[in-house]
Amino acid sequence: ETGVTQSPTHLIKTRGQQVTLRCSSQSGHNTVSWYQQALGQGPQFIFQYYREEENGRGNFPPRFSGLQFPNYSSELNVNALELDDSALYLCASSGQGAADYEQYFGPGTRLTVT
């Protein structure tokens, strides 16, 4: 196990609702990245947080937003849920500075939007 935890494990929401997913990074890691993985696809980069600041963003609309806290845990918020947001959401932590790219993934949150 990587030491990265995510909650909840599974979630079912209705289109138009809002959701918050949570991630605790591995001890000593100060960088958290969030990914969306649709079935049969590779993970798609949403954004990265380094020392509480957004440090890069992929091609996702503004209704995907995030936070990182002083203890380096993180949240992913998605507003106005759409059916296509159904996916596995992964967070990954990496340590000791933004240049350290060895990322370790949490178990993921499976989001279903109906």
Place this chain on the structure above:
Amino acid sequence: QKEVEQNSGPLSVPEGAIASLNCTYSDRGSQSFFWYRQYSGKSPELIMFIYSNGDKEDGRFTAQLNKASQYVSLLIRDSQPSDSATYLCAVVGTYKYIFGTGTRLKVLA
């Protein structure tokens, strides 16, 4: 052209054989390359990383990098049924990983 390309497979190899997984990438400035293994329903697990041209060995795994040709490969020696999974290639661009869609490997007992 996709930024990171992998053959989706499935790649079927008999138990004990060498499995060869390949990945090409488009950004010549990429410096870091990773291989992840993902079992069905689970999250990706880091198995190898390579930064320099050439080979890097770790147990039954060997990663190979050729920056001039823009490809990276993963060899799995003495393949076991437990190696059956999807293998994801990831290339690091500016502050972010770019993943391929993965190659599904089946090791036949």
